[in-house]
Amino acid sequence: MAKLSHLQVLSQGAIAWQQFRRELCLKSDLSIDQSIDLSNSDLSGLNLRGLELSGVNLRRSDLTQTKLVAANLTNADLTNADLTNAQLNEATLHRSNLLNVVAHNLDATGADFSFANFVGAELQCFIATGADFSFANLMGTELVFANLQDSSFHGAKLGRSLLSYANLRNANLAECDASGSIFFEAELQESHLYQTNFTGAKLIRSHLVHIYGVMAIFDQALLWGADLSWSNLMRSAFVGTDLSDANLRGANLSYADFRNANLNGTDFRGANLKGADFRDVKNLDCANLDDTNRSQIRWN
Secondary structure, eight states, X not given: OOXXXXXXXXXXXXXXXXXXXXXXXXXXXXXXXXXXXXXXXXXXXXXXXXXXXXXXXXXXXXXXXXXXXXOBOTTOBOTTOBOTTOBOTTOBOTTOBOXXXXXXXXXXXXXXXXXXXXXXXXXXXXXXXXXXXXXXXXXXXXXXXXXXXXXXXXXXXXXXXXXXXXXXXTOBXXXXXXXXXXXXXXXXXXXXXXXXXXXXXXXXXXXXXXXXXXXXXXXXXXXXTOBOTTOBOTTOBOTTOBXXXXXXXXOBOTTOBOTTOBOTTOBOTTOBOTTOBOTTOBOGGGSBOTTSOGGGSBOO
């Protein structure tokens, strides 16, 4: 439970809080990370703009509609906290723990979530344009209808997450693990997907036009009706992938691996298929290879 004295100081405003932290740091043998306890607190609707809250224990706290704009929550523990309709614009949550948080309609535009732990979080309609999720753990996270445009997920763990209808336009997912995740009708246009792992992911009717997906892995993924036209997918892997009715028109697919892929209705018109591996593909007769150089494809 939160310490009453800590809550009383917080209610006095930013100046009193900053002075309290300085004094606590001087007096206590414990680190501030261990000393400040605001767990299980009702902080809903408060204006905590720009406050120094690094290392603070906010487990199970009610932060609904709380203003945490530009606040420093580095290493803070927000496990099971409720951040619904809160404001975290430009806040710093580097290495923070957001395990199982509920944060519907949270606005975290430009926030720093690098190395944060979001496992099991519910982030429907989450707004985090231009945010940094580099190397964060978002496994099993719900991000349905989230607006993540221009954000960075470089090296992040997104496995088994739900990102249906999410906006990831121009996002950086380089070297991200998104295996087993669901991207139904997600917007990924012009995103950076270098070596991104989509093994077993469901990208049904997703939009991946003009992506940079060199060496991306789509093995065993479902790409029914997905649009990957005019993308750079050189040396990418589609082994056992279902590309039924997918649009790969004009894409750079040189040296891509399509072994055992289902090409029923796949549109390859004008694609660069130099060195592409088509061994044991399925439903080749139903694919459109107009304006491609079949002699450059590896068939056996």
